[in-house]
Amino acid sequence: MSKFLVLILLICSSSLSFGKLSDDDYKKLETMVFENLKKDNFIKLNRITRGGSLTSCELEFGNIYRDIRSQSGKPVIVSGSFSLIYMREKSNLGTLLKIVPSVLDVRTEKWTQTYPEYLDIKVNKSSLEKFKITDFKCGSEDRGRCVGYGDPKFDVIKTVTSVIPFNGEVVFSLTKGGYDNSFTLSNLLPQKESIKVREDFNNCMSEIFNEFRKDLERR
Missing domain, CATH: 1.10.12 (Lyase 2-enoyl-coa Hydratase; Chain  A, domain 2)
Known part of the structure; x- marks a missing residue:
């Protein structure tokens, strides 16, 4: 704070x-x-390793907005990440979107984590909804929401890499049946910084793709 x-x-x-x-x-x-x-507001790259090997590229973000429609204009911080994950033991690639919204009530001076009733991400104006394979509560006290995307033909990966440097529009709602809110990852930092971080994310994903290809050739 x-x-x-x-x-x-x-x-x-x-x-x-x-x-x-x-x-x-x-x-x-x-x-x-x-x-x-x-x-x-921010975005940053986290390189996640296991046993020294790169297993995930996580683009972490934080965005604050005022929710006029469902929270009477209260400030809301949306913390989260979008990740490319290599499940080496299954020879599979997938992506995971996570957000944990927190609403500030200045009357009580408290932040309250609020479970998002709807969550998706669009890349190049194309929703990843059709690739959704898992959807579960996650984060602190299970107040966050995680949505995983994948498919046998890896079309979700083609969609994610269709824009270079990577960019995505996170779409969500804090109330069931309520109006959607959204923000674009590229807008969370000044342009030059934003491009650098998102290019690094692309480079990180390329490393994972190369490892994935090599592992397939060794099988």
Whole structure:
């Protein structure tokens, strides 16, 4: 949590004890917190290894937005990742999307993790929904959602690599039957930084593809 947010919540707590905050005050606080926290949007690459061998390329991200439709404008932080995973023992490649949304209530000064009722990712405007093979609760206290994608012909991999550097639009809803929210991974950092991270993700995936091909040739 940023020092700015701590300060805002301290002001909020102090004002509450004197009964000074109105509904308009809370909305202003929400706006101040959002404007500060949105500067912390990010994407970064994590190279996951097992026994020294690369097994997963994880593009981790964090995005903050104000949910007008389902959360009355409260700030929401969406933490998550999109990964290419090599299951060497099964000679298989797949991808996994994970998000854990947290909603801030400035009245109680608490973040509450909220399970997303819908989740998908689009690459080159093409949804990966048709490739979905697993969907389960994950993350801290099972409040996050994980969706895995794969297919025998590896068409999901072709879709994921159809844009270089990699880019994706994460689509989700926090309420059942509610309107969708979305954000594009390339917009979470300034352009030059964003391109570098996403190019590194592509390079990481290429390493896994090469390992996958070599393992197939050895079988």
